[in-house]
Amino acid sequence: MAQPGRLGASSPAQNGAVSAEGTPYSNGPVQNTLMHSQVLVSQGYSSPFPESYPHQIPTKTPLNPASGLSNYGDSQAVSSLNSYQRPGQTLSRLPLEPNPVTPLQNTIPLSRMSSPPSSQTPGAIPASSDSFLYGPNPSLSSNWHYGHPQVGSKINHFVPVSTQPSLSGNTNLSRNNQCTSLGAPSLQNNYMKTGSISPPTNQPLPTIFQPTRAPIGPPPSGGPPLDPQRKISNSVPPQPQVISTVNQEASSQLTNQNPKMSRNVGYSYPSLPPGYQNISPPNMSERPSTTLQYTSGLQPFSQSPLGANHLTTSMGGLSLHSEGLRVINLLQERNMLPTASLKAPVPNLHEDIQKLNCNPELFRCTLTNIPQTQTLLNKAKLPLGLLLHPFKDLLQLPVVTSSTIVRCRSCRTYINPFVSFLDQRRWKCNLCYRVNDVPEEFMYNPITRVYGDPLRRPEVQNATIEFMAPSEYMLRPPQPPVYLFVFDVSHNAVVTGYLNLVCQSLLDNLDSLPGNTRTKIGFITFDSTIHFYSLQEGLSQPQMLIISDIEDVFIPMPENLLVNLNENKELIQDLLKTLPQMFTKSLETQSALGPALQSAYKLMSPTGGRISVFQTQLPSIGVGALKSRDEPNQRSSAKEIHLTPSTDFYKKLALDCSGQQVAVDLFLLSGQYSDLASLGCISRYSAGSVYYYPSYHHQHNPVQVEKLQKELKRYLTRKIGFEAVMRIRCTKGLSIHTFHGNFFVRSTDLLSLPNVNPDAGYAVQMSVEENLTDIQVVSFQSALLYTSSKGERRIRVHTMCLPVVSTLNEVYLGADVQAITGLLANMAVDRSISASLSDARDALVNAVIDSLSAYRTSVLSSQQPGLLVPFSLRLFPLFVLALLKQKSFQTGTIAHLDERVFAMCQVKNQPLVYLMLMTHPNLYRVDNLSDEGALNINDKTIPQPSILQLSVEKLSRDGAFLMDAGTVMMLWVGKNCGQNFLSQVLGVPNYASLPLYMTYLPDLDTAESARIGGFISWLREHRPFFPVLYIIRDESPLKATFLQYMVEDRTESALSYYEFLLHVQQQVNK
């Protein structure tokens, strides 16, 4: 497994190389076409049930086939589905009743295989039943190339198809697409300025060194002089005020802090990886021998950063993952789903390095073994990319305040745990290999208060760290937090009754809005006209100003519309109390959303900040007015589903907003089609968030009311960063070429984020541009520069280190199937927009087929029968099938267009963990929860039931099962469910008295109730979207929805997991 061939081969040349690449932050204001395509979708507004349930869209539904509302299905897939009618079809649906426990699959296999679905001739695709997955010529047209687009064009990763660069935004990261001036207060300049902090060159150390320390050996020749006689002196160098861990909540695993761990310099310890020897911190007795080795100057350090010896050991580590080496025949081994949450694979690095590595919840890569060449990557047929959750709430975060932020002079990388120290005065960048000086200040360790030990600085001990940025990082003083709320008050809006809830929620949380004494707030309402509210000090009550000329909006008395929150709190509270009543009589049905947004933009331009827009219908007048593209009559015959925006107004305005550091968050509460594909652009390109509440009604839809309430509370009080930019760097040789998420790509790789929030996820695709042949490890670093709500300029940095491998087998062994699925989902959204939904679906399927074919032909030596997969990819077919059945990509059912678009938006903008849940939900049996293996959090016992496969086989009528699909939870209660559960948890005497469905769990004073209540609350914690809960009995109409999540079962429009495996096998083996 190791790669003996490579290990010794580290080339000196590679190392000392100082590359001039990595130009610092470029400034230009930037551009836009680059945003990726996003789309949003939402949940079920046409639900036949009273409380419309978000994920309604039955996939399998004969349930509401006729509901005229929906004709969003992809025609192509639907029609091909029809060809799939077979006797077996009914299988999928209801095994529940007859005999839930019988393993259906087992009865199916062989006879099935010979029947239609297993198509005979590989070539004759369309005819076979498998054809539902494919168009006429699947394999040729439908895969995507993961690599960097060859030949100069940075344009499109979806090589074969897309010819449609502009609207799909981020999809195309074209270097040519520099947008010209957006009038941005060019933050990049700030960033760039940092170049000015070039490290001091060889400044002499303080003349006094630590008294108790053993003398340090002679420095490398050419290195700065280290005087062994020096003694420490408190008075000498500038003292960084540091540090220390502060902040936020968090995963205990986070920073892997290991204060004990210290790396020594150089490679002189033969027995340990160079640079990573453990030494006991204060005891310097071993030091001399280390430093003694420096006598030959640079020469000894000419090996690659972490050294060959080190990697040798680490490669041996493969044996640790013996299970990982297994080859699995998926047609035989059925229970591949782990019973606990699937963990990210651990990169195969020496444990001392891995200990310091970034938490995978924040930063992970689709391939934890990086292929050393693009050729090797191409062979693997797996996408290479990163998934990030950079602003996640953390419990512990080291924050460093220091006048010098140490960065590579060449590529601007922040010093991190994976750089190598040539000696105490020089470090080599792990991204570009430039040798940099260690600034004098860095010689002082603020934690130990000791000089001369740069290795114990928090910057080199923590893969995640935050810096307080000095003034070089700001072009203007940090902006104050500014919040502007824009409310639709048309008749339609009044009918929903949302305004009352939102105003009340604001009143409740006014003091919890992140901010400081400079916080400003303002309000705009609109219908066919635009209304401003003067909150000028001294007024006895708010003053309303109406602008009826929506063709040329202007801002009346701008100085009194955004006011200081603390100084004008009473007026603001007055307004929030009266606002809901002010329009109750309104009969105005028009909606001038576009002009309202324009005025909001104008109002916010001078400062930047956050606009929160609440909209309840299709905008009907003024700029940005939209026409319904909902064509109910076309249904399945619809050739095109409208995933692309119908106007560029919202995108353009979003870019203007981005230029002024304004982000727009959209709350869409609508029972009708509102063209989220167009409206969503306002948030996508301005780095905002989108929330969707289909069929919101304050009385008729209590579930949505609860959802809005909970989500608003989080929205209003969660952390926020302003005027942010994010840059992702990677080791020379790798190249980032496509970004996914809500932002605007300014220069080639600088993401503009007027706002950043803890719930946003991002993904990028990468390629190998130059061979990494002489490199043992590569690193990735994201740096997010933002202004906190307290007005501090901060930089949050995450760095991840991964090994480079030379064989295909190693690439497969390191595959991170969740990250791959997440990245593919992002790519498929782009593909749906640039090409078509069916094309995206084909590409997803081909991703499985191609990678498993490559594995079979290039890695496996003997051609055994079956569908053979590496252990790391054992869930790949399942997750891809789950994607095909997910709302974003499903066909054959009538997904409402806005719902689909909202689901796509979530794919693009959610952190991986939530994306996976909405794709492949977790199913638990919960009627028999026990404390065995339970977590104990804050004195609460949180049971940890096993995760079950998503098949009705796993259900039984005498139990109760919880489906956690991320944004919705369903608790199905079987007919013969135990009396104890019914009375102690649900509070009903018997099954018959259980309503068809309930939307909350009664709060009973029983141990059982506490257990399940604790479990559900724990699951809900910290989610960006509040998962509503439905408790359903077997006869409930919502049962169909519950069954829809059973990914492994067949539906009328989609294969069962087993059938899908047969299909894949057949393609792989042909």
Ligand SMILES: [Zn+2]
């Ligand atoms: Zn560098």
